[in-house]
Amino acid sequence: MTEALDLSLYTKPAGDGTLGMELAVEGIACGACIGRIESAVKSLPGVTEARLNYTNRRLHVAWADGAVQPSQILKVLEATGYHGHPFVPLRAEKEEAAEARRLTRCLAVAGFAAMNVMLLSVSVWSGNVTDITPETRDFFHWASALIALPAAAYAGQPFFASAWRALRSRALNMDVPISLGVILALGMSVVETANHAKHAYFDSAIMLLFFLLVGRALDHAMRRKTRAVAGNLAALKADSAHRFAVGELVSVPVAALKGGDRILVKPGERVPADGTILGGNSEIDESLITGETARRKVASGAAVYAGSVNYSGALTLKVTAAGGATLIDEIEKLLEKAAGAKSRAIRLADRASRIYAPVVHLTAALTLAGWLVAGASLHDALVTAIAVLIITCPCALALAIPAVQVVASGALFRAGVILNAGDAIERLAEADTIVFDKTGTLTLPEPRVANIAILDPGLLQMAARLALSSRHPLAVALSREAEVRMAFDGAVEEPGQGVYAIIDGVEARLGSPEFCDVVTENTSSASAICFRHGKRFGVITISQKLRLDAVDVVKSLRERGLDLRILSGDHPEAVAPIARALGIEYWQGSMKPADKIRCVEEWKARGSRVLMVGDGLNDAPSLAAAHVSLSPISATDVTQAQADAVFLGERLKPVLDAMVIARRARVLMTQNLWLAAIYNAIAVPVAIAGAVTPLIAALAMSGSSLLVTLNALRAGGRTP
Amino acid sequence: MNVLIYLVPMALGLGLLGLFAFLWALRSGQYSDVDGAALRVLSDDDIEH
Numbered sequence: 001m002t003e004a005l006d007l008s009l010y011t012k013p014a015g016d017g018t019l020g021m022e023l024a025v026e027g028i029a030c031g032a033c034i035g036r037i038e039s040a041v042k043s044l045p046g047v048t049e050a051r052l053n054y055t056n057r058r059l060h061v062a063w064a065d066g067a068v069q070p071s072q073i074l075k076v077l078e079a080t081g082y083h084g085h086p087f088v089p090l091r092a093e094k095e096e097a098a099e100a101r102r103l104t105r106c107l108a109v110a111g112f113a114a115m116n117v118m119l120l121s122v123s124v125w126s127g128n129v130t131d132i133t134p135e136t137r138d139f140f141h142w143a144s145a146l147i148a149l150p151a152a153a154y155a156g157q158p159f160f161a162s163a164w165r166a167l168r169s170r171a172l173n174m175d176v177p178i179s180l181g182v183i184l185a186l187g188m189s190v191v192e193t194a195n196h197a198k199h200a201y202f203d204s205a206i207m208l209l210f211f212l213l214v215g216r217a218l219d220h221a222m223r224r225k226t227r228a229v230a231g232n233l234a235a236l237k238a239d240s241a242h243r244f245a246v247g248e249l250v251s252v253p254v255a256a257l258k259g260g261d262r263i264l265v266k267p268g269e270r271v272p273a274d275g276t277i278l279g280g281n282s283e284i285d286e287s288l289i290t291g292e293t294a295r296r297k298v299a300s301g302a303a304v305y306a307g308s309v310n311y312s313g314a315l316t317l318k319v320t321a322a323g324g325a326t327l328i329d330e331i332e333k334l335l336e337k338a339a340g341a342k343s344r345a346i347r348l349a350d351r352a353s354r355i356y357a358p359v360v361h362l363t364a365a366l367t368l369a370g371w372l373v374a375g376a377s378l379h380d381a382l383v384t385a386i387a388v389l390i391i392t393c394p395c396a397l398a399l400a401i402p403a404v405q406v407v408a409s410g411a412l413f414r415a416g417v418i419l420n421a422g423d424a425i426e427r428l429a430e431a432d433t434i435v436f437d438k439t440g441t442l443t444l445p446e447p448r449v450a451n452i453a454i455l456d457p458g459l460l461q462m463a464a465r466l467a468l469s470s471r472h473p474l475a476v477a478l479s480r481e482a483e484v485r486m487a488f489d490g491a492v493e494e495p496g497q498g499v500y501a502i503i504d505g506v507e508a509r510l511g512s513p514e515f516c517d518v519v520t521e522n523t524s525s526a527s528a529i530c531f532r533h534g535k536r537f538g539v540i541t542i543s544q545k546l547r548l549d550a551v552d553v554v555k556s557l558r559e560r561g562l563d564l565r566i567l568s569g570d571h572p573e574a575v576a577p578i579a580r581a582l583g584i585e586y587w588q589g590s591m592k593p594a595d596k597i598r599c600v601e602e603w604k605a606r607g608s609r610v611l612m613v614g615d616g617l618n619d620a621p622s623l624a625a626a627h628v629s630l631s632p633i634s635a636t637d638v639t640q641a642q643a644d645a646v647f648l649g650e651r652l653k654p655v656l657d658a659m660v661i662a663r664r665a666r667v668l669m670t671q672n673l674w675l676a677a678i679y680n681a682i683a684v685p686v687a688i689a690g691a692v693t694p695l696i697a698a699l700a701m702s703g704s705s706l707l708v709t710l711n712a713l714r715a716g717g718r719t720p
Numbered sequence: 721m722n723v724l725i726y727l728v729p730m731a732l733g734l735g736l737l738g739l740f741a742f743l744w745a746l747r748s749g750q751y752s753d754v755d756g757a758a759l760r761v762l763s764d765d766d767i768e769h
Contacts, residue, residue, distance in 0.1 A: 031759030054756030104746055112739040143728055
């Protein structure tokens with residue numbers, strides 16, 4: 001039976017009779033792919049637009065309503081050699097795109113104004129020491145005001161809005177001194193210009209805005225880039241489900257499933273949604289849910305959870321509405337509690353601005369009072385006080401941390417770590433204890449051939465090629481391990497038994513011991529799959545395997561003074577060998593989600609900063625409870641949503657890289673804060689003395705900003 | 721120095737022209753795929769094979 005593919009969830013009418021769809025495209029390798037993909041899709045009659053965005057690997061297709069089926073577009077892509085995964089852009093992503101455009105516009109305006117005001121200012125500075133006439137200087141100052149005032153009103157909005165929000169909630173953030181500095185500098189400059197004064201600070205104010213906008217725009221661009229990659233990965237992961245419609249089976253995206261739908265789960269597929277079994281018998285692997293690697297036998301009436309793998313027989317499920325399943329309920333309850341109790345770590349930048357802002361404002365006020373007491377005129381005292389506000393320019397301080405964050409998250413991105421939470425870097429750096437989950441975290445998410453060393457390579461190769469004709473998870477694991485591509489012609493699968501084919505005139509069988517007529521002593525933890533070709537036969541054991549570099553990474557982490565522990569939902573007999581192989585002394589098995597939370601809370605109470613690394617649904621609550629958390633990309637959606645960062649690939653090294661980069665970033669952030677403090681310690685006395693001219697202000701501001709930015713670049717260095 | 725009365729506004733006008741050109745480019749989506757634009761220029765899609 002051929003199955004129809006229903007993608008209506010992803011198509012969106014554009015209003016002019018056309019439909020549009022967004023696809024994340026997999027397999028793009030070079031620039032030539034752009035033309036190949038676009039012309040292939042455009043060759044479909046009815047397609048009006050096909051535009052590939054090479055930067056984020058997304059294809060936008062539009063077609064006349066009814067002219068093409070969306071599934072045809074996927075087929076054409078497939079035939080060209082690419083995989084397309086339809087998706088609906090997240091709301092957050094759209095809002096961020098709008099915010100990025102707004103920041104870039106502000107940046108452009110501030111940049112234009114800074115350049116032109118600087119041009120005029122340099123003329124005034126050089127004129128002041130030579131022979132500029134007061135009339136020309138006034139003209140230049142008024143021209144500067146004409147540029148700077150509207151530009152600051154426009155480009156300063158992100159800072160003014162944020163400062164206003166902070167003030168309304170009776171708090172201080174870094175944007176308060178920035179906004180105050182800019183507004184006072186501009187106001188004073190206008191008054192000074194009207195009084196035909198020698199100095200005006202239009203350039204300082206507008207340059208401050210420009211530098212800060214550069215930092216903010218870069219920070220935003222980096223976050224958008226990681227968000228886009230994360231969105232694509234989610235689209236790649238989204239499976240389809242087989243739903244029973246009237247008399248036929250329709251393939252629909254999992255997101256389109258509703259409570260009460262009847263779906264079919266074929267052997268070898270992942271269960272797409274929580275449900276109860278209406279018909280069929282099978283064994284299911286729930287390691288992603290509970291961490292337990294032993295398979296569970298299920299029959300009619302049993303509850304199954306999204307994310308488990310169906311092993312032997314086809315199952316008909318009734319999708320239960322959200323909140324119907326007891327396990328998910330329990331985990332959600334724990335999650336709510338854990339997330340609520342999670343003490344919000346105070347970010348370094350907030351702590352710095354909490355000290356900085358009052359000190360600066362107090363210093364300015366004292367300067368004003370001091371000069372008045374010393375007998376200066378109100379005008380002179382005010383000018384000096386405002387100069388203090390400008391020179392203590394929060395520029396270096398406001399760039400100190402975001403600059404490091406941009407470079408460090410770029411380095412993390414290259415190492416395969418995608419950040420979910422903005423302050424994850426700081427919290428990662430503070431971690432002193434790492435708690436690993438076992439299944440899917442220390443071990444690979446998919447089972448592997450365990451006894452590859454003692455098998456006859458020729459026999460294994462043949463078995464793997466035969467395995468290509470089966471969807472059984474063990475067969476899939478075998479063919480993936482041997483990296484074979486050519487299936488045998490005429491291979492037949494006996495559901496629940498195995499596959500057979502005639503190879504070189506002799507029958508070959510792959511499957512259960514009975515099916516292959518092989519006698520084996522049953523091994524406990526590993527699953528066995530047998531192969532017979534004529535008289536030759538072999539038993540291939542398939543089990544969970546450690547990630548390739550797990551031993552080395554664990555050793556390096558321990559050398560960095562981290563306390564390593566394992567909390568697993570699997571049986572203690574399955575955890576012990578893993579812990580032994582890695583040399584991890586503290587481990588516990590058979591942990592329920594609540595047990596894991598209890599352990600994490602206990603260690604937190606003793607003062608440990610816990611980094612939790614886990615992938616299972618059973619890990620989600622403890623991920624939320626831990627100080628900071630990581631999860632592999634193979635984790636369940638609920639789990640990934642709780643993690644502060646997600647890492648890609650089959651290796652464990654990203655965990656080590658994340659620790660190294662985060663710790664280095666933390667050191668650089670502290671250094672930068674000290675650099676800014678030292679700069680202020682030198683500049684403030686000069687300002688209080690009333691010796692600051694706009695030229696000195698401009699030099700100091702650019703110099704200190706450049707210094708912290710250059711220092712921040714060191715966060716992107718190599719990892720071991 | 722009376723020449724400045726019209727030279728400075730002229731310089732500003734030219735600068736504004738550049739600013740508006742950039743804002744227009746931003747609005748028309750020319751910065752949404754910077755990597756792709758660098759590669760598209762290399763493809764010979766105007767030559768019939």
